[in-house]
Amino acid sequence: MTIENMLAARVAAAVKECYGAQVSEKEVQLQETRKEFDGDWTVVVFPFTRHSRKSPEATAAELGDYLQRHIPEIQEYNVIKGFLNLTIAPAYWIGVLNDIAATPRYGRARQPSGKRFMVEYSSPNTNKPLHLGHIRNNFLGWSVSEILRANGHDVIMVNLVNDRGIHICKSMIAWKHFANGATPESAGKKGDHFVGDYYVRFDRAYKEQVEELTKAGLSADDARERAPILLEAREMLRKWEAGDPETVALWRRMNDWVLDGFEETYRLMGVSFDKVYFESETYKKGRDLILKGLADGALYRKESGSVWADLTSDGLDHKLLLRDDGTSVYMTQDIGTAHDRFSEFDVDEEIYVVGNEQNYHFQVLALVCRKLGFEWADKIKHLSHGMVELPEGRMKSREGTVVDADDLIAEVIETARATSRELGKLDGYSEEEAEEVYRKVALGALKYFILKIDPKKTITFNPKESIDFNGNTGPFIQYTYARVRSVERKAQEAGIEIRPADPLSPLTTKEQNLVKLIARLPAVVAEAGANYSPALLANYAYELAKEFNQFYHDYPILKEENPAARATRLLLASQCAVAIRAAAAMLGMEMPERM
């Protein structure tokens, strides 16, 4: 039982004792005392005044008196308006610190929850390289998975690669026309960028042809429909679907180039998957489920042959599920893959990390699954995140304003390298060791920059202002960690061991604040897990780092002459590092030992 629960229970008891009113623990409003007041915990007594029939001040004083007499940990109390501030004896906080230090893997659940989650994220198209939008999606998907794991859940991370369709054929056609047999190796390019170039090349050729046709007298609409290269792409898609060996071979070859490129980017971003699905293998799925739903009367068929779901009773429209020719659409496919997943893995929740532009799609997905009678329909959860935009608005590939993932990461690493060298921080490190630190710092900066923002919100990214390394940033958190590690190394050299704190050596206010912050980690992890919100952890890590830096500035650790005080501070610093690293790890941030 935490002290918080204990206090709440005792406050409830106090109200009953003093005023004869039955209040539940949940009705007791207990909060951490704000810094500008004295105390550790604050009870808001306004709700009790209707029982006491006295002023808020008198009620608070009466309750405070009762609590002080009955709870040994309470050293004193003060009353300001309707707020009862309770001060806990300092020895208690030292006990908390020692308990935390003795906890293995502090910040992570000690027991498995027994629940299993599947998290789908990334889901790229294999016709162009990953961009800034994917970076947000990948960081978010990875971080949420790690947070769920920290909460004791079993997590399966999956990726659904969109590797088929007209957009893939466009790159293929352009490659056939313009590549002259070139390969990523011969061009000296990363495979995804190489293929992406041909996708762009297709668009250029297409536009030229449309323009020519328009000049020749066709209407704009006709020209767009009849451009030869587009017809070729459509023909290619037909051939692919028919299993034409030559087409399939080229498709496979080009997709492999792209996937090799993705592999590299994923490694750089530090994300991975337990299982990868390919749409080329799933795109026909769901059809049988829809036909069964039709037979059961859950769906209906139009005269032209297409199959639909009527969602008007849910306030939505009608949704197409099978085309006239009986083929599947995106929704059908997703129903099919969801069905497969729930059959294969016994998951309690299936989380799709997908941008908010698909909110409607996932709303419909859950509704149709429910309509089809699947009991797992309610386990579908869309973790919807906002887009990443430029100051001018959305990124547009046609206008070349897309911020490429590889380029951006390279740029941030360069900034980290330049900053570090300027500060001369890694003198004595080998080239390789230093590069490793630059990479960690750069990725940390990028991850924190994105994850500290509420997932729902749109992020405005200004490429002209490079990612910051000072203030409320990833590197600040990493720097704090490195500082503690440095102190620990110095302590070791001096033969000072990290040992439990002496309960008789009192903590200063600043030290108590740090202990309280560190003690909050499990609650933050739980809350972040319940809300799928890395931002909560990011803000917590920053708060802790900031508090530590102030402490570090005001209180010498190794220079402290009183051995008991020195030991306490060293332990405190050490546990700060533990908590910071735990929180940062759930954001996918790696901590350098020096920086």
Added chain:
RNA sequence: GGUCCGGUAGCUCAGUUGGAUAGAGCAACAGCCUUCUAAGCUGUGGGUCGCGCGUUCGAACCGCGCCCGGAUCACCA
């Protein structure tokens, strides 16, 4: 037009189930390195929490109405 999401300092963002005088960072200005890492610390200035009404001891937070911005509503994925 329907549905969903956002609007907090010049900029980027926090703000716990409604609680005390709304907080950080960046930018600006002024200080602090012979001391455990200055990617740090301290200080100054900066606010109609989009607007209005309501609910109550108390509203950035809850309710209703409006304003602004975005997303979405394909036999595309």
